Amino acid sequence: MRLLLVEDDERVAAALVAVLGRHGFQVRHARSGHEALDALVPDGNEPYRVVLLDLGLPDRDGFEVCSRIRAGSGVPVIMVTARADVRSRIHGLNLGADDYVTKPYDMGELLARIHAVARRGAAPSAVAVPAPDAVPQQRGPLESRGIRIDRERRRVSVDGRDVPLTRKEFDLLALLAQSPGVVYRREQIFSEVWRSGWEGNGRTLEVHIGSLRNKLALPGLVEAVRGVGYRLIPDRPAPTAADPAPPAPAEH
Amino acid sequence: MRLLLVEDDERVAAALVAVLGRHGFQVRHARSGHEALDALVPDGNEPYRVVLLDLGLPDRDGFEVCSRIRAGSGVPVIMVTARADVRSRIHGLNLGADDYVTKPYDMGELLARIHAVARRGAAPSAVAVPAPDAVPQQRGPLESRGIRIDRERRRVSVDGRDVPLTRKEFDLLALLAQSPGVVYRREQIFSEVWRSGWEGNGRTLEVHIGSLRNKLALPGLVEAVRGVGYRLIPDRPAPTAADPAPPAPAEH
DNA sequence: AGCCGATCTGAGCGGAACTTGAGGATCACG
DNA sequence: CGTGATCCTCAAGTTCCGCTCAGATCGGCT
DSSP: OEEEEEESOHHHHHHHHHHHHHTTOEEEEESSHHHHHHHHSOOSSOOOSEEEEEOOSOHHHHHHHHHHHHHHOOOOEEEEESOOOHHHHHHHHHTTOSEEEESSOOHHHHHHHHHHHHHHHTSOOSSOOSOOOOOOOOOSOEEETTEEEETTTTEEEETTEEEOOOHHHHHHHHHHHHSTTOOEEHHHHHHHHSSSOOOOOSSHHHHHHHHHHHHHTOTTSEEEETTTEEEEOOSSOOOOSSSOOSOOOOOO | OEEEEEESOHHHHHHHHHHHHHTTOEEEEESSHHHHHHHHSOOSSOOOSEEEEEOOSSHHHHHHHHHHHHHHOOOOEEEEESOOOHHHHHHHHHTTOSEEEESSOOHHHHHHHHHHHHHHOOOOOSSOOOOTTOOOOOSSOEEETTEEEETTTTEEEETTEEEOOOHHHHHHHHHHHHSTTOOEEHHHHHHHHSSTTOOOOSSHHHHHHHHHHHHHTOTTSEEEETTTEEEEOOSSSOTTTSOSOOOOOOOO
16 A cells, blocks of 8 residues: 655654554655655556655645645545644644644554545545546455455465465465456566565565465466466456456556 | 434533534434434435544443444544543544544534545445444454453453453453454554554564463464464354355356 | 562574575477 | 477475563552
8 A cells, every 4th residue: 555655854754664664555755745746646656545744844834735735636635743733733624634643643543544544535536536546455355266365364265165375375366366367467466465676586486376376276277477477367258358357456 | 414423412412513503514413322323324315424423431332333333334433532542542443433533622623524524525325335344343242162251341251260361461362352263463463452553572462472372271262373463263164264155156 | 668460572492484496397489 | 390488396495483481671559
């Protein structure tokens, strides 16, 4: 889940990036309002799910950045600031912020609030949203071809038979199963399953694919696409070029 | 704009209804969680844009009402309560609340927050989104596998034998027992059982899990999920793996 | 203050998970 | 049909992670 952090204090930012990263966010750090607005123009990448707007001292600026963001995008904004007075809170919220948190804040609460607005922001926004397709990131148990994937319980069953998977195996399958038929490139797989872009030199990916195939025991399910990556074969033939595949999270 | 106010104190409610009415809201006042849930079933009227959930004293109750609402509807919820501690805030937000305001609050800020969540509010799609983390949050004593957990008395018994647990041990067990089978990640456990985003440096979590296992003396109950977290093994296989009702007629 | 249980930390162990390397199989392309 | 690239498998390493024990620190209570 991508998150845009707007923070001018390097040390605070570094700490936040570390914690947020550990909690599964892919954080982009903007040092100024200008940089933040640049980062928000659609560029084909996955859009940001939340903006953490933490402009400490140049107070007037923070509000303006918020309303500029709001003018161009529907992305949820959480203002984080030392200005605790009620008038500022009201002003910030009326400018379009989704939440307003004052320092000092509790890290756990901030995380909970981030999740709350991200959860809500996933719904179609009234304001002009530049990037139409948010990542599907399906909720309930995925199911296809007799394979049932329960993300909450981290369990997988094939035709009712429970199949224990290791961490990497599960993450790998969950990723591929997100959109059966779509080819996931090696780099993409590494960046999603292995945190932090690390290009595995060895045969790591192949080995994990191999053991996944063994455990699922469904020959032909996981298909290698030579020179590109892997994909899951959907139960139905696979949408040809004729009709458009509904969800396509794969980026180029 | 219709708004549902859940408040058990008549005087507080009357005041709120007056103020909100003056600000353009059409307020329906529910005196209990039960009444609130009734009011939320679609009846052809314009749906509520926001729920103000203000359960003052019966504290545990408020959370349950919230998760019940979330289970059946996507309507934005703002919790308003005297419980200001961080754990309650986090818990409320994780249960699906969109905002959490503590008393005493400023009326202007509350109004701004109501507008913020209403603005963001999902189009009240007919079929409610099955709550992100709609934890059943069982009311009475949890029971499973011969373990009885009494949240109010903070007592636990195994096969009738009383097992004294320390604070952390109890909180840990209560959290895991909320949804047996579901894997709780380390970060999640820390944010719920420990205060805030405190990331345990040492072997803290493992030690507590260890002593919990010892005291319960039920080998295999608390399972570690390598690299992720922990979970309780439910007595029944799992609601997911054993297919509940797959309408798929083509079985082989 | 002094006691005692609860909680936290550090070191070491063992095993599961992950990575790497080499050889063989398979595929794309000339 | 030959050749190189890519993928698969097997069998070692190597790292990572959870468990336990023991000691230190914290905090409530008498």
